[in-house]
Amino acid sequence: EDQVTQSPEALRLQEGESSSLNCSYTVSGLRGLFWYRQDPGKGPEFLFTLYSAGEEKEKERLKATLTKKESFLHITAPKPEDSATYLCAYSGSARQLTFGSGTQLTVLP
Amino acid sequence: GAGVSQSPSNKVTEKGKDVELRCDPISGHTALYWYRQRLGQGLEFLIYFQGNSAPDKSGLPSDRFSAERTGESVSTLTIQRTQQEDSAVYLCASSLGDYSNQPQHFGDGTRLSIL
Numbered sequence: 001e002d003q004v005t006q007s008p009e010a011l012r013l014q015e016g017e018s019s020s021l022n023c024s025y026t027v028s029g030l031r032g033l034f035w036y037r038q039d040p041g042k043g044p045e046f047l048f049t050l051y052s053a054g055e056e057k058e059k060e061r062l063k064a065t066l067t068k069k070e071s072f073l074h075i076t077a078p079k080p081e082d083s084a085t086y087l088c089a090y091s092g093s094a095r096q097l098t099f100g101s102g103t104q105l106t107v108l109p
Numbered sequence: 110g111a112g113v114s115q116s117p118s119n120k121v122t123e124k125g126k127d128v129e130l131r132c133d134p135i136s137g138h139t140a141l142y143w144y145r146q147r148l149g150q151g152l153e154f155l156i157y158f159q160g161n162s163a164p165d166k167s168g169l170p171s172d173r174f175s176a177e178r179t180g181e182s183v184s185t186l187t188i189q190r191t192q193q194e195d196s197a198v199y200l201c202a203s204s205l206g207d208y209s210n211q212p213q214h215f216g217d218g219t220r221l222s223i224l
Contacts, residue, residue: 032210043113043200043215044152051210087151091210095165096142096154 003027004090006100013078013107021073021103023088033071034097035064036087044087047073078107111135113216115201121222124193130186130219134203139181142202142213152200158184188221196223 004025013019032051036044048057050066057064063074085104089097114133122128134141143155154168158178178184188195198220202213
């Protein structure tokens, strides 16, 4: 059965303390692996799309990587404004995205 | 440019009433999606529209849920005879074309509360 699992569920970091969020997936025919950021009371905000194993994308303090079984979102020297829930999702043969349950990140000043 | 717009932002209604939620996608986006997000949970797919093709309704949880879309613009999601378990945030997203690897862009949702 196709599925996506995110870990940890919650993560607290001190400002400047780098870490990684994990997204493990089992899906046949992966078309794309997506990362979103969601702030409280807001809709998910698109961050990255990864299409094939070995691909990496960066934006400011965030870098997303993809292997055949998982994706990582690396956060380098995070700031309090990076606090949010980070969602990963995949697209396969169906058009809709299948989402993980998210990692709630808190960055303390 | 304008993003995905949803209205109302909040809706409180009594159990048994019907509700209608509206979504205005990004101009030029031909694909439109509805998702539901229960408190503390991930997003659940409800329905997908692409151009004039028949919608994919495979995620609708019951026949009380229906949705329409006018051409490639506005969509409405209707929930009839609302139940307390329908309380959730209903999110709309749009994307370019009928390509499953295109990113979807989301509105801020309608927060629905059933008393």
